[in-house]
Amino acid sequence: MENGGSNGDQEVSTSDAVEAFLADSPVSGEAVADSVAAFIERHRSSGNTAFTGRAGPGLSRPIVVVTSGGTTVPLERRCVRFIDNFSAGTRGAISTERFLEAGYAVIFLTRTGSLQPFSQMLPAADPPEVIARVAMLQPPPAVAPAEGSLDGKAVSASSSGGADADNVVIRPEQMAALARVLRAQQACREHGTLLIIKYETIFDYLTYLRLISELLRPLGPDVMFYLAAAVSDFYIPWSELAEHKIQSADGPLELSLKRVPKMLGELVNKWAPRAFTVSFKLETDQRILVHKASTALHRYGVHLVVANLLHNRKDVVTLVEPLGAAAAGAAAAGPAGGGAAAAVEDQAEGVRTVELRRPPLEHDIERLLIEEVAARHRAFFGKAA
Amino acid sequence: MENGGSNGDQEVSTSDAVEAFLADSPVSGEAVADSVAAFIERHRSSGNTAFTGRAGPGLSRPIVVVTSGGTTVPLERRCVRFIDNFSAGTRGAISTERFLEAGYAVIFLTRTGSLQPFSQMLPAADPPEVIARVAMLQPPPAVAPAEGSLDGKAVSASSSGGADADNVVIRPEQMAALARVLRAQQACREHGTLLIIKYETIFDYLTYLRLISELLRPLGPDVMFYLAAAVSDFYIPWSELAEHKIQSADGPLELSLKRVPKMLGELVNKWAPRAFTVSFKLETDQRILVHKASTALHRYGVHLVVANLLHNRKDVVTLVEPLGAAAAGAAAAGPAGGGAAAAVEDQAEGVRTVELRRPPLEHDIERLLIEEVAARHRAFFGKAA
Numbered sequence: 001m002e003n004g005g006s007n008g009d010q011e012v013s014t015s016d017a018v019e020a021f022l023a024d025s026p027v028s029g030e031a032v033a034d035s036v037a038a039f040i041e042r043h044r045s046s047g048n049t050a051f052t053g054r055a056g057p058g059l060s061r062p063i064v065v066v067t068s069g070g071t072t073v074p075l076e077r078r079c080v081r082f083i084d085n086f087s088a089g090t091r092g093a094i095s096t097e098r099f100l101e102a103g104y105a106v107i108f109l110t111r112t113g114s115l116q117p118f119s120q121m122l123p124a125a126d127p128p129e130v131i132a133r134v135a136m137l138q139p140p141p142a143v144a145p146a147e148g149s150l151d152g153k154a155v156s157a158s159s160s161g162g163a164d165a166d167n168v169v170i171r172p173e174q175m176a177a178l179a180r181v182l183r184a185q186q187a188c189r190e191h192g193t194l195l196i197i198k199y200e201t202i203f204d205y206l207t208y209l210r211l212i213s214e215l216l217r218p219l220g221p222d223v224m225f226y227l228a229a230a231v232s233d234f235y236i237p238w239s240e241l242a243e244h245k246i247q248s249a250d251g252p253l254e255l256s257l258k259r260v261p262k263m264l265g266e267l268v269n270k271w272a273p274r275a276f277t278v279s280f281k282l283e284t285d286q287r288i289l290v291h292k293a294s295t296a297l298h299r300y301g302v303h304l305v306v307a308n309l310l311h312n313r314k315d316v317v318t319l320v321e322p323l324g325a326a327a328a329g330a331a332a333a334g335p336a337g338g339g340a341a342a343a344v345e346d347q348a349e350g351v352r353t354v355e356l357r358r359p360p361l362e363h364d365i366e367r368l369l370i371e372e373v374a375a376r377h378r379a380f381f382g383k384a385a
Numbered sequence: 386m387e388n389g390g391s392n393g394d395q396e397v398s399t400s401d402a403v404e405a406f407l408a409d410s411p412v413s414g415e416a417v418a419d420s421v422a423a424f425i426e427r428h429r430s431s432g433n434t435a436f437t438g439r440a441g442p443g444l445s446r447p448i449v450v451v452t453s454g455g456t457t458v459p460l461e462r463r464c465v466r467f468i469d470n471f472s473a474g475t476r477g478a479i480s481t482e483r484f485l486e487a488g489y490a491v492i493f494l495t496r497t498g499s500l501q502p503f504s505q506m507l508p509a510a511d512p513p514e515v516i517a518r519v520a521m522l523q524p525p526p527a528v529a530p531a532e533g534s535l536d537g538k539a540v541s542a543s544s545s546g547g548a549d550a551d552n553v554v555i556r557p558e559q560m561a562a563l564a565r566v567l568r569a570q571q572a573c574r575e576h577g578t579l580l581i582i583k584y585e586t587i588f589d590y591l592t593y594l595r596l597i598s599e600l601l602r603p604l605g606p607d608v609m610f611y612l613a614a615a616v617s618d619f620y621i622p623w624s625e626l627a628e629h630k631i632q633s634a635d636g637p638l639e640l641s642l643k644r645v646p647k648m649l650g651e652l653v654n655k656w657a658p659r660a661f662t663v664s665f666k667l668e669t670d671q672r673i674l675v676h677k678a679s680t681a682l683h684r685y686g687v688h689l690v691v692a693n694l695l696h697n698r699k700d701v702v703t704l705v706e707p708l709g710a711a712a713a714g715a716a717a718a719g720p721a722g723g724g725a726a727a728a729v730e731d732q733a734e735g736v737r738t739v740e741l742r743r744p745p746l747e748h749d750i751e752r753l754l755i756e757e758v759a760a761r762h763r764a765f766f767g768k769a770a
Contacts, residue, residue, distance in 0.1 A: 075468070080615075083460070084469045113498060118513040127515050128503040128566055134516070135555065137567045166564030168555045170520065179551030181513055182522045230465075234638040253619040257638040 015270070017261035026077075026238050027207040032197055036107065036215050039195045043105045051103070052222060052381050061193075062222050062377065064104045065212055067229035068092020069111025071202040075255070077241045082201070083257075087230035089114030091280075091313075091366070095226060096194070097184070098370035105193045109208060109229070112198045118181045120364075123174075134174040138167045202232045206263055213271035220274035221384040224377050225267065227279045235260050264300040276380045277302045278373060281320075284310050293320040294349035304376055306369070317369055319354040321376070323347075326383060329375035330354060339368045400655070402646035411462075411623050412592040417582055421492065421600050424580045428490045436488070437607060437766050446578075447607050447762065449489045450597055452614035453477020454496025456587040460640070462626045467586070468642075472615035474499030476665075476698075476751070480611060481579070482569070483755035490578045494593060494614070497583045503566045505749075508559075519559040523552045587617045591648055598656035605659035606769040609762050610652065612664045613691075620645050649685040661765045662687045663758060666705075669695050678705040679734040689761055691754070702754055704739040706761070708732075711768060714760035715739060724753045 045060040052058065069092065070085035092108070093115040099106050100117070108117065123133040170178055188194040197212075199205045216223045234257035268277050279302045281293045286309060293307040297320060305320040323345060330340030339362075341355040356372060358365035430445040437443065454477065455470035477493070478500040484491050485502070493502065508518040555563055573579040582597075584590045601608045619642035653662050664687045666678045671694060678692040682705060690705040708730060715725030724747075726740040741757060743750035 072469070080471050081617075082469055082471065084457070084467055086465050086467065113511075116511045116513050119511065122512050122516065125512075126498075126501040126504065127507050127510075127512060128501050128570065130512050130515065131507065131519070131563060131566055132570050135520075135563060135567065137564060137571070166560050168560055168563045168567060170553045170555070175551050175553055178516060178520060178553045179522060181516055182520065182553060185513065185517050186522070232466075252644065253642040255640040255642070257640070259637065 015266060018263060018266050021237075021261050022207060022210060024237050024239055025203040025207050027201075027203045029204075029207050029211045032208050033211050033215065035195060035197070036212050039105070039107065039192070040215060040219070042192045052384075059105075059219060059222050061103055061105050062224065062381070063107065063216065063219065064099050064224040064226055065107045065109060065209075065216070066092050066096050066099065066226045067109045067205075067209065068096075069114030069199075070230035071111070071205045071232045072200055073202055073232045073235040073257070074241060075236065077238070077243050083232065083234075085230045085232050087111075087114065089116075090120070092226075092228040093117050094120060094364050094366040095228065095370055098366045099226075099374075100184075100188065100193055101367075102370055102374045104224075104374075105195075107195045107197065107212060109197050109199060109205070109212070111229070112200055116196075117194065118184050121177050121181050134171055134178060135168050136171055138169045202235050202260060203238060205229065205231065206260075209263065209267070210271055213267055213275070216275065217272045221276060221381040223272065223275040224373075225272065225275055225277045226373070227264070227277070231263075232260055234258065262300070264296075264302065268301045274384070276304075276377045278304045278306060281305050281307045282310060282313065283307070290318065290320060290346065290349060290351070290353060293318070294346070294351045297322060297351060303380065304373065306373075315358045315365060317356050317365060319356065319372060320351050321353075323350055323352055325352070325376070326379045327352075328379035329372040330356075339365075340372060400651060403648060403651050406622075406646050407592060407595060409622050409624055410588040410592050412586075412588045414589075414592050414596045417593050418596050418600065420580060420582070421597050424490070424492065424577070425600060425604070427577045437769075439766075439769075444490075444604060444607050446488055446490050447609065447766070448492065448601065448604065449484050449609040449611055450492045450494060450594075450601070451477050451481050451484065451611045452494045452590075452594065453481075454499030454584075455615035456496070456590045456617045457585055458587055458617050458620040458642070459626060460621065462623070462628045468617065468619075470615045470617050472496075472499065474501075475505070477611075477613040478502050479505060479749050479751040480613065480755055483751045484611075484759075485569070485573065485578055486752075487755055487759050489609075489759075490580075492580045492582065492597060494582050494584060494590070494597070496614070497585055501581075502579065503569050506562050506566050519556060519563060520553050521556050523554045587620050587645060588623060590614065590616065591645075594648065594652070595656055598652055598660070601660065602657045606661060606766040608657065608660040609758075610657065610660055610662045611758070612649070612662070616648075617645055619643065647685070649681075649687065653686040659769070661689075661762045663689045663691060666690050666692045667695060667698065668692070675703065675705060675731065675734060675736070675738060678703070679731070679736045682707060682736060688765065689758065691758075700743045700750060702741050702750060704741065704757060705736050706738075708735055708737055710737070710761070711764045712737075713764035714757040715741075724750075725757060 043059050043061055043063060045058055051061060069089040070087035072085070073083040075081040075083065089110060092110065096106050096108050096117040110116070123130055125133065197208060199208055213225070236255070236257055264279060279296060279300070281289065281296055283289045283292055289307050289309060293305040296302065297305050303321065303325065307318045307320050308316070327343065330343070339357050339359045343352050343354045345352050354372070356365060356368050359368065428444050428446055428448060430443055436446060454474040455472035457470070458468040460466040460468065474495060477495065481491050481493050481502040495501070508515055510518065582593060584593055598610070621640070621642055649664060664681060664685070666674070666681055668674045668677055674692050674694060678690040681687065682690050688706065688710065692703040692705050693701070712728065715728070724742050724744045728737050728739045730737050739757070741750060741753050744753065
C-alpha cells in the first residue's frame with residue numbers, strides 16, 4: 001500500500017525538484033532498461049491489437065506495472081543503517097497473480113524480501129520451515145515377501161541398499177497447492193508474462209519507475225500503472241550521505257531529512273501521459289478516506305484511486321474515480337452482486353465511489369478488485385481506440 | 386555481526402541508563418520467558434553433569450544463546466517507519482548449525498526474516514522460487530503395454546485417470562540436500578535442542594536478552610552467550626514516540642536519537658556473571674581491528690572477541706582473548722594445522738590472538754570457529770568444575 005507517500009495534502013512538487021532528485025540518484029538502471037525493452041519486444045504484436053480492437057500493430061496483451069513493498073532511505077552510502085517503510089507487499093503480490101489470470105503481462109517492481117506472486121499458496125514461513133511443511137522423509141518401501149519365502153522374511157541386496165537412501169517426497173496434503181504454484185510459474189516462463197524487478201532504496205525505486213514508464217510511453221493507453229508500493233516521504237540526498245558508517249560518537253544523533261518530491265504528477269503528466277494510472281490511499285480514519293482519495297485524484301490526475309483502511313484492507317476497498325469517467329465494471333452493470341456495491345456519486349468531492357467487499361467464500365479481495373480495475377482499463381483503451 | 390553496536394570506544398553505560406531503557410521498553414516477554422523456562426527444564430540432568438565432569442545435577446548438555454540479525458528502531462508506535470541495522474544473519478544461522486553438531490542446545494534469538502539455521506543448504510531465493518528449484522511437476526508414468534496386447538497399445542482406465550493428476554516430486558539433484566535439512570530439523574524436534582525466538586525492535590531484543598540471561602544465570606559456566614546480532618546504536622525512547630504515523634507536513638523531518646546504553650557490561654557483570662561470553666567486532670580497517678577488539682575485551686569483561694573484517698569475514702576471523710585465559714583449542718595444541726594459525730601474544734594490547742582461515746574445501750569457516758569457541762568454553766567450565 002502506498003501508505004507513506006500518497007497523503008495528497010501537500011503541494012505538487014515542481015518538475016525541477018523531481019529532476020534534481022533523479023540527477024542526485026546514484027542508480028543507473030541500465031540492466032533494468034534492457035530487461036524491460038526485451039519484455040516489451042516479446043509482447044509486441046505484428047498483426048492487429050486484438051484485445052483493444054484497434055487497427056495496426058501494438059501489443060499482443062495489455063501490460064501492467066505493479067509496484068509493491070516499501071522503499072528504504074539509506075543513512076550512509078555503504079548502507080548498514082537505513083529508514084524502512086514497512087509493507088509486507090501482500091496487495092501487490094496477489095494483484096499480480098490476478099492480473100496474470102486476467103490476461104495481462106506484468107512488470108512487478110518489488111522490494112527485495114517482500115511477498116512474491118504465488119507465495120500465498122505456500123505455508124507462510126522461512127525457507128527451511130516451508131520445506132518441512134511441504135516435504136517429508138519417507139522410509140524406503142517395505143520389502144515384499146520374496147517368492148518361495150514361506151516365513152515372509154526376505155533379504156534382498158537391492159532393497160537393503162535403499163534402506164539408508166535419502167527419499168524425500170511431497171506431503172500428500174500439499175501436493176495440489178505445490179502443483180498450482182509450479183504450473184503458474186511454468187505458464188509465466190512459457191509466455192514470458194512476468195518480469196520481476198527488485199529494488200531496495202527510494203533511489204532505485206524512482207529511477208526504475210521513470211525508466212520503465214518512459215519505455216512504455218509509446219504504448220499509450222494499453223499500459224496500466226498500479227502503484228501499490230509504500231514510498232518513503234523523507235530522505236537524505238545521496239550527495240549529503242557519508243561514505244562510511246556514522247560512528248557512535250558521544251551525544252545524540254541528529255538527522256535532518258528532506259521531503260521526497262511527489263512523482264505521481266510527473267508520471268501522469270510527463271513520463272507516461274497516455275497510460276491508465278491507479279494509485280492507492282491507506283488511512284486509519286474512515287471519515288477522511290474519500291476526501292483524501294479525491295484530493296489525490298484531482299491533484300495528480302490519476303484515473304482511479306483504491307482507498308482502504310488499515311484494519312480491514314483485506315476485506316473492503318473503495319474505488320474512487322472522477323465523475324466524468326466512463327462507467328465500467330459493476331458501476332456499468334447497475335445494482336451489483338458479487339461483492340461490488342452500486343456506485344455512489346459524491347458531487348461535493350466530484351467523484352464516484354464503488355465499495356468492494358471480499359465475497360465470503362473467496363481467499364482474497366484481489367480477484368474482484370482486479371476485475372473492476374481491468375474493466376475500467378478496457379473502457380479507457382476502448383475509448384482511445 | 387554486531388556491526389552497529391560494538392564499537393567499544395565510548396563510556397560504559399551506567400546501570401541506571403540500562404535500567405531506564407528497560408523500564409521504558411513496551412515489551413513484556415512473558416511468552417518468551419515461558420518457552421525458555423521449558424527449554425531449560427528439558428535439558429536439566431537428574432544425574433551428574435557428564436559433559437563437565439562436575440558432580441551433582443546440572444544440564445545434560447551445555448546451552449548457548451546465539452543472537453543474530455539486526456535490531457530495528459521504530460519511528461512511531463504503530464510502526465510503519467523504522468531505522469534498520471542491516472545484517473543478513475549468516476554468521477548466526479550457520480554457527481547455530483555447528484553448535485548443534487557440537488552437542489549444544491541452542492537458544493537462537495533472531496530477527497524476523499533473517500537467515501535461519503539449515504537455510505544455507507537450500508537454494509537462496511524467495512519461497513515460490515525455492516519450490517521451483519527443489520520440486521517439479523512430473524507427468525504420470527508411461528503406461529506399460531498390457532499383457533496380451535501385441536501392438537503395444539494399452540488403454541487402461543486407471544492410468545488415463547492419472548494424466549491430469551497433480552504429481553509433484555523432488556528434483557533428484559536436490560534430494561540429498563533436502564534430506565539433510567529434514568533430518569536436521571527432525572533431530573532438533575526429537576531432542577528439543579533448538580529454541581527459536583524472534584525479535585524485531587531494539588526493545589524486543591534487549592528485553593528478551595536480559596530475560597534469557599537471568600533465567601540461565603543459575604546454570605553458571607555451562608552457558609555461553611554468542612552475541613552475533615547487529616545492535617542499534619541510536620534510538621528514540623518509546624515514551625517519546627508518537628502513536629500514529631508522522632504526517633508528511635511541510636518542511637524537513639528532524640529526528641533526534643539517543644544513544645542505546647551498552648548492555649554488554651551489564652550482561653557480563655550482572656545478568657549472567659558466571660557464563661562464558663563471546664562478542665563480535667566487525668570493522669573495515671585491518672589496522673585498528675585488534676585494538677578495537679582488545680578494548681571491548683578489557684572494557685566489558687567478555688571472555689572472547691571474534692574480530693572480523695567486512696570484506697573477508699566469511700574466510701578469516703581472528704579470536705582475541707585475554708593473555709591470562711587458559712590456552713585451549715589450536716592455541717593449546719601448539720603450531721596448528723586445520724586452518725588455525727599459532728597463537729600470537731600481543732603484550733601491548735594485553736591479548737592473545739589466533740587467526741582462523743576457512744579450509745579451502747569447506748563450505749564455511751563456522752565449523753572451525755565453533756570448534757575453537759567450544760574448546761575455550763570446555764576449558765572455562767572445566768576450570769569451574
